[in-house]
Amino acid sequence: MRGWARSLAVLLLILVPAAADAAAKKAREPAKAFERAESVLKWINGYRGEPEPAKLPAAVRAMGEYGLLRELDQAGLQVGFIAGVLATNPDDAARLIAQMFPMPPEDQVILIKAIAFSGLPNWKAVLSAFAERMPARQVLIDKYLFGDGKTLFELPLDEGSFVLDSHWGYYFGSGSEAAVGRIVSALAWMSEGDSVDRLTIAAMAKWTLASNATRDKDLLDTLKGQMNVQESDVARRHLREVILAAETFETAKIRRDAVAAIDQLKARGPESARNYAWWGQAGQTVLALGCVAASAMGQVQLGIPCVVGGAVSTAALKYLAPTTP
Structure with missing residues (x-):
């Protein structure tokens, strides 16, 4: 009997972590509703017409899988959108956030900013409640809880395209x-x-x-x-x-x-020369000067992919280029 019990205990030690790992892996897999990066961006673009906040955790996991959260300065649209959805669903915000975990540490920066940008009356309490799940980001969390971390509407608009992107994302998620x-x-x-x-x-x-x-x-x-x-x-x-x-x-x-x-x-000389690289990026990724925004998903004109719904996200430009079947 003791041998059987010992064998069962060993089996449980093996199976329980394996089951937990399998569940975590399944949670990290992109939902079938978002089989491509374009699917996520299209959902964001149409969200105001058909809000589905319950899909937000799956969308956030898919964003991470497809690299849409990789570069913070190019993820303003996504940060703002997550914030907007949380802001308009205050009673479900904590549950939606919980379903986004497990989340890689590199993606947690996006979530921290989204919680702060949501402007929820209790956003600091919400952020504090999830701090233990993001130990690698404690410095950033403390900055928002106790330091000079700014919420979305406190950010100066002239800080760069990330701020403007975030406002568009917030509008897509909330209609604000x-x-x-x-x-x-x-x-x-x-x-x-x-x-x-x-x-x-x-x-x-x-x-x-x-x-x-x-x-x-x-x-x-x-x-x-x-x-x-x-x-x-x-x-x-x-x-x-x-x-x-x-x-x-x-x-x-x-x-x-x-x-x-x-x-x-x-043609202005020194000042514009110092900012030439900034303008070059803006011309290709934000203003889409060679782009004719033709539909929600966009199409390529003059070789430059259109942004989703005319938004200003670099990530949207990168991932909305049509793919060959």
């Missing part, structure tokens, strides 16, 4: 008019003559607002409402151009203006 309002406010920098970064952000904002509004009536209505909210005359003037371009499906002029702005900056 506040996120749209912040993007619109960047149009005030269209007359910026000294800061290359601010003019870049303004051009990004203008192009993506027009591109998205051509396919999103709710967004277009929100933009019309922003005409009565924005205080800057410059922002309102450029917002009128965005609305007209969206209503007439004539966004080419905005793209041409962006190209002209880039050409002017290239």
Whole structure:
């Protein structure tokens, strides 16, 4: 009897960890609903029309598997989207986050920022509750809990494309008019003559607002409402151009203006030379100057893949290139 009991104990020691490993491996596998990176991005793009928050954990795991979370500065769309979904599902936020684990340490940065960016009234308590599952990221967690870590709407828009991407992602996940309002406010920098970064952000904002509004009536209505909210005359003037371009499906002029702005900056001398690499990246990944946004999934024009729904994510550009059957 003792020998049988000992054998059973050994068997359990072998089988239980094996079962746990198998369960963890299964949890890390991309859900069948997201068999490709394009599937994840398409789901994000259509989420506002058909919200399915229960799919968020599977989507986040798929993002990690397909490399959509690999580079933080290129993952603003994903961070903002996760934050937006959590923000609009406060009662289920903790459960949704729990289902995202196990999560590789390199992807946990995205989740930490998404929790903070969600703006949930108890986001610090939520983040603290999951700190033990992310020991490798304790320094970043402490920065948000006790330091100077900023939430989404506290981040300056001129910090780079990641911030603008995150606002678009937040809108895709929540339909937030506040996120749209912040993007619109960047149009005030269209007359910026000294800061290359601010003019870049303004051009990004203008192009993506027009591109998205051509396919999103709710967004277009929100933009019309922003005409009565924005205080800057410059922002309102450029917002009128965005609305007209969206209503007439004539966004080419905005793209041409962006190209002209880039050409002017290239000719300005030392300041634009210092920022030339930044502009080059923006021209290819964010403004998509050679791209004609034709559908939710996008298509290649002039060899440059379109962004999902006109969003400004570098990752979207990278993974939305059509694949051959």
